[in-house]
Amino acid sequence: MKDLPGQSITPKPVMADVARLAGVSHQTVSRVINGSPSIRPTTKARVEQAIAELGYRPNTAARALVTRRSGIIGIVGTNGALYGPSSIQRSVEEAARAAGYFTSMVPLAEVTREALRDALEHLARQSVEAIVMIAAQDDALAVARSAEAGMPMIVVEGDLSGSGLSVGVDQIAGARQATEHLIDLGHREIVHIAGPTTWTEAKGRRIGYEEAMRAAGLTPRVLAEGDWTPACGYQIGRELAREGGEGRKGCATAAFVANDQMAIGVLHALVEAGRSVPGDVSVVGFDDIPEAAYLNPALTTIRQDFKAVGQRAIELVIATLEGTPASVALLPPELIVRDSTRQREESA
Known part of the structure; x- marks a missing residue:
């Protein structure tokens, strides 16, 4: 030419x-x-x-x-439309790039054995050195554990045990922090708005809530199981608003919501019904999405350090490839106190 x-x-x-x-x-x-x-x-x-x-x-x-090394790490992502999984995916990609690796991403619309097998075969054809599986659901974790990848597979967020080739945030400890914060503020009627029980993270958050309640001599009450969305949180929030009229005894004065997106819906429903947050009901979320600090009221929540999750996952990949021991302890969550919670004022 x-x-x-x-x-x-x-x-x-x-x-x-x-x-x-x-x-x-x-x-x-x-x-x-x-x-x-x-x-x-x-x-x-x-x-x-x-x-x-x-x-x-x-x-x-x-x-x-x-x-004889490709320098490529494969990533299998599930539920990428949600804040947590999408944030983890970005953090893994950034950490891999910083470590000098390329990444190849395979998003799964649904988690099935066939879909995962196809994803693994696709990545194997690219000669990836290891696979990072973002497995947030029970089915995804089961498939990942049973899959014969033929190479190291690191499971991110789906394994609450903190053992083996897995990385994540301690969901149970985070839920305990959220619930204990409400207990320390004097609340005794604290409900939990749970995530889908097919998700390991939702299961861990429910366990942490129930452990904290029982340790304080209180009775746990799961108000409803949601689907992580603000729309679902709004519908459950309307139910919460209806049960608390005129200071009736036994009605919830606080709610621990399994994620921030549902907490947004809960806040809207309560305020729409004339219930003050945090005057009538204190609300705690989970994740610390970017919008949480700018809600009215700003949302008290549990922060997950997704950047650290990605870095830890790639550190574990490199250690596994080099045959060196690596720490796989779950990362600690952090309570972020804002305006949606306050001290419980006992009625006369």
Whole structure:
């Protein structure tokens, strides 16, 4: 193909150009790029300077043939429309990139054995070195545990045990923090608006709520099981608003909601019904979505450090590939206190 008039095409630098500028052999440049420990520091520095000056970019396909490592981590994502799973996906991709890996993402519209098998086969054809499975539901976790991937598989958020090749936030501890916060404020009638019980995270949050209530000598009460959405939270919030008229005894003065999206719906329903938040009902959510601080009232919630989850997942991938031991303890959640909760004022 001929150059267009007035235009010139500068050829991309190749390894031979780097070798010529650095005054070394082609093989020496290749060893530096592939991380060989046998290169003298002064030679390595000279090669790296030549690479920077020329703007040379190694051919990753050729490098993979030499090292027999693709530098690719596969990610299987489920329920990417929800804040938690989508945030985890981004954090894993960012952490992988920061560690020098490429990522290949396979989103699953539904979690079935066939869909997962197809995803694993797709990633295997790309010669990925490991797979990060974002498994938020019981079915996804079961499929991930039974799958024969033929390579390391790291499960993110779906395993509450904190054991094996898994990474996540301690959901039970987070729910305890939320419930204990309400108990410390003097609330005794605290209801839980749960997430879908087919989700491991929802199950963990319900367990933490019930443990905290029983430890304080209080009776747990799950008002309803939702589907994570604001619309569902609104409908359940209307039920909560109806039961609390005229200061009747036994009615909830506080609610721990399993995620912030449902908590948004609950807040709207309560205020629409003339119930004050936090005057009549204190509300705590879970996740700390970006909008939580800007609601009216600003939402007290449990923060999950999704960036740390992604970093820990990639650290575990690298440690597994290198055959070195790695810590897999669950990450701690954090209580963020805002305006939707306050001290319970006892009626005369």
